[in-house]
Amino acid sequence: MTPPRVSSPKSVNRRGFLGLAGAAGAGAVLLGAGVAPGAAAMPSRRLTDPFQLGVASGDPLPDSVLLWTRLAPKPLDYDGGMPGRPVAVQWEIALDERFTKVVQRGTETAVPEEAHTVHADVRGLRPHHEYYYRFRVGDEISPAARTRTAPAPGTAPAVDFAFASCSNWEMGYFTAYRHMAEERPDVVFHLGDYLYEYAAGVNGDVRTHIGNEMNTLDEYRQRHAQYKTDADLQLVHSVAPFIVTWDDHETDNNYADLSPENRDPAQGNDTTANFAARRKAAYQAYWEHMPLRRFRKPVDTHLPLYRRFEFGATATFSVLDSRQYRTDQPYGDRWQVSGPDQWDPKATILGDEQHAWLERSLSRSRSAWNVVPQQIYFANWDQVAGNDDGGYNDGWDGYRVSRDRVLGYVEERGIDNFVVLTGDVHSNWTNDLRRDFERPETPLLGSEFVCTSITSNGDGTASTDPGQLVWDENPHTKYYSNRRGYVHCHVSKDRYVADYRVVDYVTRPDAPLRTDRSFAIESGVPGVQPL
Template identity: 75%
Template sequence: MFPPRNRRNGNPDNNPSAAGPVSRRGFLGGMAGVGAGAVLLGAGTAAGPAVAAPSRRVTDPFQLGLASGDPLPDGVVLWTRLAPKPLDFDGGMPGRIVPVQWEIALDEKFGKVVKSGTERALPEEAHTVHADVRGLEPHREYFYRFRVGGEISEAGRTRTAPAPGTAPELHFAFASCSNWEQGYFTAYRHMAAERPDMVFHLGDYLYEYAAGENGDVRTHAGDEMNELGEYRQRHAQYKTDGDLQLAHAISPFIVTWDDHETDNNYADLVPENDDPDQGNGSREEFAKRRAAAYQAYWEHMPLRRFRKPVDTNLPLYRRFRYGDTATFSVLDSRQYRDDQPYNDKSQVSGPDQWKTDMLGDEQHSWLEKGFDESKSTWNVVPQQIYFASMDEVEGEDPGGYNDGWDGYRASRDRILGYVEEKGIDNVVVLTGDVHKHWVNDLRRDFENPETPIVASEFVTTSITSNGDGTGTNDPGAVITAENPHTKYHCDRRGYVSCHVSKDRYVADYQVVDYVSRKDAPLRTDASFEIEAGTPGVRKR
């Protein structure tokens, strides 16, 4: 057990607003912040190579908070990054190994510590920590914290997954698209107030654009990211946000990426453009840019060490079984896809939409195997991009959103065809990307509303991207007429909160009416449910 510590006075610009409904200390009231005194980084011991003596003193190395992620029935990943100067490319850290202690307890006062250990924070990994804790009990709440020298982090809460053979009700949230320049991350604070079992982040966790290029509520640090130091700086800037820190501190995150963590609308090793100033001048240059983006992403997310990138690749698709209630197959729809058809122009349709592959054969086969082996009631597919047809063209032309699954119709049909032909029940797709709330029933033939419903899709709006939004629930006459599978639309910011049991899946569409100012209240705009064994979504 770590020794007692003094309460730290945090930077008010990096903490949740006092006017808001929740703060981290409100949740974890028994746990003080880190000590106010300076810490000698590098103190202590660690297994493996000798740790070099430090050359300087720094204070508050935990300015980026902490996180947990990828929960299993017996374990979870604990994450932090040492960064006393968050916006420096090196975080203000010395170029040497620093030992970081961690402990995990049954109580928020850490009177019942059940596991502890020491990780080596390496300079070549931005002094991040990815402690893979095992030997925990299933479906149990735990509290964790870190120590380096005399400094102790604030504490976080996490929860393991339920064991096979059990079927508890699950409560989780999913979110996407948080743009620093376009608003305040108030929705994350409201999400934390729900204390979900876990949070799925479905991509666009951050945006790559240069300072001032993509909004005027707040300002990015630096130019458009294309080198490792720049990606590290941008990840660090986002993680100084107090509302995001709070969400990470309250619940484990299961993350996947979309495009903006690397480059807008990239596809495998094909960048958005051929601008050499953005690192896109050639396939070889973009491969270096992607490798830097993937390295920084792994460093700053609560992912296991074996997922660290190799060359330009990061193995991100993975599966989580939450007892017999739900199995979650998390997809990666960026790393393996073919280039978008028709030069990525939206609402242009044709045969090329059937010649492209979204996932690659290996990931497709992995998903099918997961469906076959699932013993859970619900087969949930968290992924990045709009899965249903989005037809914005009047008449027989099916149109299509070509960066989404409309541009990869053969891949979508392979999934829905497998679900239909194999009789896979209760398939639910979770989606981000499009900055609006949507609900869709999924058919193999979206042009024929008489064909069977084989799955459903819940789409979350953004945390801030596209600003406040219009507030309308009307997507327009053409979309309404051409997309009878679409059941709901809302142009506000927020997230989706889900309660899932063996009998039903309930999705509450949470919204904040503005992000251009702080402290927007939360409201539920609509709720939908699916009954187990009965395809199709209905409004509650």
């Protein structure tokens, strides 16, 4: 099919935004000419802008950050328009945006087996420090970008970060990403559904996916590339490091471990072996296109994605993966159906190994705040009147023993300042957390901030009332809204402030940003307070 028109990365002047005018031109003589062992030199013919998918950084540590790019002069071709051989890619990182104070340079080998992606793990950097980086292939130099390392252990600077989820290409423009970039956060957490697997035209008509529902490695690579052509997504990647985790749509809607949404032969889901092949392709393409370190490269159907980040004595982030290890959802994943299967002691959403890892992460934390970025609705979500406590069976409601294990550990071990970050549900919510949500007199153990989508479900509505039934059945719920956007957080040792940033429409570009509501948690005092 003829590829649809996509957003041009040239439509946003990233160098102007970052104050990097002239940096690329000045940098040609600064980048070294060395070639990594085993890498082929760039072919003599000149590629046309191999950096059309932008650049990114991720997984910041106090002394390290991961730098990413993919070479793709023809980004919507399966192979990106690249030759079928290795290519040497040079990178450099500097203290200033004009690259007059370069601190490190290196060369990576981009190979066709990894879609000519680069994952440069730069070490030996200063803690909590701003850096600028770029790449070069032959005579072509990438846009320059900003990143930031994590604070050093024992220090306690305030941390500004954003978190987001659910960006569906077909349902709207990624304007919220541009607003997020303008805030220049220290780090961005993306909580899943970075892209959607559906065929062209299934989700909307604002923009159009290319191709059928993703199934093969080529198709997953092409869809990742299409999303990466978006100017606003490129912009936010060029301003802050990302810490990513996936939900379902990076592979298949509502899948659980090796159980697909349905056994559709057209999508390769008719057998477990066929779905495993599909998942393997999805995981490979995800690693290729995300700023993840090389040791996280998937092996067969496994990609180790849960991990821990210490931002000094201010916050420890324990990032979860609630898809790869879970048992199948109860009751066929039906909404608001409850029963004993939700309390099945054999059911798990994290798997025993990840559960034990989370407990170790929480117990070893020496930070003021213990933050758990993850994918799906954590609090009870009851929309059934009376004693039946309903539930969202694709969320933690479907795995109540798993949730009780987490909250029981928080209660019994006295884990302070426990905060859960959530995406998935395409609306904003704020919840206080109790071990028994049906008994509001029991102790508060923490809070949950749920971010809406970047575009999924379109413009949404102006409603801030989910209905009296929700308020009656969920006294732990404090806030709801149905617009698109993200959450910005400012965290100090003494206080956690969450601002719900929203745009009123995404079906047209350039929506203004506003703060819909703000909440604070005081250190040592569980429960959110409106500001």
